[in-house]
Amino acid sequence: MNRKTFVSLVLILGSLTALGPFSIDMYLPGFPAIAKSLNTTVSHVSLSLASYFIGISAGQLLYGPLLDRFGRKPPLFIGLGVYILASIGCSFAAGIDQLVALRFIQAIGSCAAAVASIAMVRDLFPVEENAKVFALLFLVVGASPMIAPAVGSYVTAAWGWSSVFWVLGGMGLVLLLVCVYFLPDSYKPDTTLSLKPGPIISSFLSVIREPQFYTYALAGSFAFSGLFAYVAGSPLLFMKVFGLSEKMYGWLFAGLSVGFIGSNQLNTLVLRKYRSEQIVPVALACQAITSVIFVLGVYNGWFGLGATLFLLFIFLSCLGFTNPNTSALSLAPFTRNAGTASALMGAMQLGIGTLASVGISLFDEKAGALPMVGIMAFSSIAALVLLLVGRRNIGQLATGSGAGMMAH
Template sequence: MTRSRKARFALILGGLTAFGPLSVDMYLPALPAMTTGLRTDDATLQLTLAGFIVGLAVGQLVAGPLSDAHGRRKPLLVGVGLFIVASALCALSPSAELLIVARVLQAFGAATGMVIARATVRDLFSGIAMTRFFSMLMLVTGLAPILAPVLGGQVLTLTSWRGIFGALTVFGALLLVVAAFALPESLPASARRPARVGAVARTYLGLLRDRLFLGYALACGLAFAAMFTYISGSSFVLQGVYGLTPQQYSLVFGGGALGLVLAGQVNGRIVGRFRERSLLLTGLTAGTLGSLGLLAAATLDLGLAGLLPPLFVTVSSLGLVMPNATSLALADHPQTAGAASALLGVLQFIIGGVASPLVGFAGESSAVPMAAIMASFGLLALLSYGTLARRRVALAARLA
């Protein structure tokens, strides 16, 4: 595959993977305005987020096996079409109840794009080439969850909250056109598997019993949860506690995003010289040490000068964790890449969904709660890799 074709595929598949983060985070700055505009309360409006997370999880579990059975292209186009229609319904919803239904449908469409994007990479690449391509995807997917709230805030300066869902509708329509003309079928008919309920259930049970897959998936999901915690709490901590202006906060936020993307590109260049497992362990260790340093700086009240360097390390470390963990998790499952991709995504968003409200529950008057939660997820990610994946790999090496 030529370099230009790889870059084109990376943009398309990265855009599909970004459906979830953009749909979750872009409208968060608009929640207060939506409460007023829809004449509802905060608790009811929070169901639009909960419904999306549930729809995203269920949608991935359904879309993965369907793509293993019917190929990647047809389910993908149907899913993106559903995303477009549901996003338009969100923009036009006259009530919170209809918005909740539209958000669930939007999640099903987003889930299809996310699952099939990862499965397509597994169809097209293997080994180091697959890890390098996932690193290339970090140019798009790494920025999406970090910049989405900023983009949502900018859209709000130009229009109402409905404009955010209008922007998502346009984004989906553009991706549908590009995918229809530029993304070929990657799963030949001979490699497809029937999507019978019993067979699908056995596939998922087999993946959950695979300690190696589960170790990589949990390490990835827990590290991603630390990022969710940062996204949820950083604006309160950096602006409310440390007094940054919105512009200064955007610079700090953008600096972390730049570090994450650069780490992903470095990973793609050195993965041939270093094993994926070594790079994954390096990323997990850096993220854990960074979050522990963040906790120490917050506890000792070292100010922004002590807080920002470990925060940068923690965010940037995902550039090593995400591509290597994803590649290693999918490597042994070429025949069920859709189902494996689905389970990988479900674990990420379930754990991340749990992480998001924890900062608010723990308190936002200090950086300590955010740092402590991030450090906890970092330690759990490292522990998951060490107890499930690393030991299994070491045992296999001894037996060989």
């Protein structure tokens, strides 16, 4: 594969992977405007975020078997079509219940892009390069929290919150056209795979019984759910607790994402010297310690805006090391059913993340930042414990040479 093809594939797959995060981040600055327009509260608006997470989690399980049975592109095209129509529908939502339902459908469409892109990394690139490719994909994905909130804040201020969903629908259309004309077929459909419930369940069970999969997938999912808590709680934290404007919130959110992006790319350099299974426990320990300090500080009122931003930056930086390595190690043992495995891992990540985001909406706004940082701390500690316990059940670790792993 020449360099031009490599770069173009990474950009396309990264853009597909980023569609979901962009759909989350871009409308966050509009939470107060949505609440006012639909006669509800910011906490209730966050339910539309939770429904998106539920949809994208459930959709992972739907698309996994379809991608293995029919190939990568047909399910991807259908999913993007659903996403475009649902995005337009969101712009016309007349009440919070309608928005919550339409966001669920929008998520069902968008997760086709996420599952397909992850499976295609496993299809298109040598297994020893998967960790590097994932780091590059996360670089593209990482641009979404830098760009999306800032764009969303200006779009909301200029044309109202509903216009954000027209922009998202337009993005979906562009991606659909790019995939039709420029994305290669990476996988020959396996017509022997059955889409009946029994064989599908058996396929998922065969994946989840693999100790390496459930250890790193669960640890990575709990660690990653701290990001969901942050995303769900940040509008309340910055715009209500600290009284920042929509535009200022967008820029701060973008600035903090530099920690996640930077550490993700630094991880690629660290992999030259250390293996993924060596990096993960160190990153999780740092994440847990940071979140515990954060909880203690918020509970006792020690931190102002500056200290809060610093601790969030460190927390997100830890995730930049944790996420690509746990993802790659989770899927290292799989080849034939990589689509099913990537779908199950994605469903676990998003399912646990959904619980974290729903947890934020259960608390009154008067609780301030404490629910957010409490969930971040719990998820980080749980991830570290799951890793330390689960590693005892892994026999021979499936890895790729050089990068210390195989992947998605």
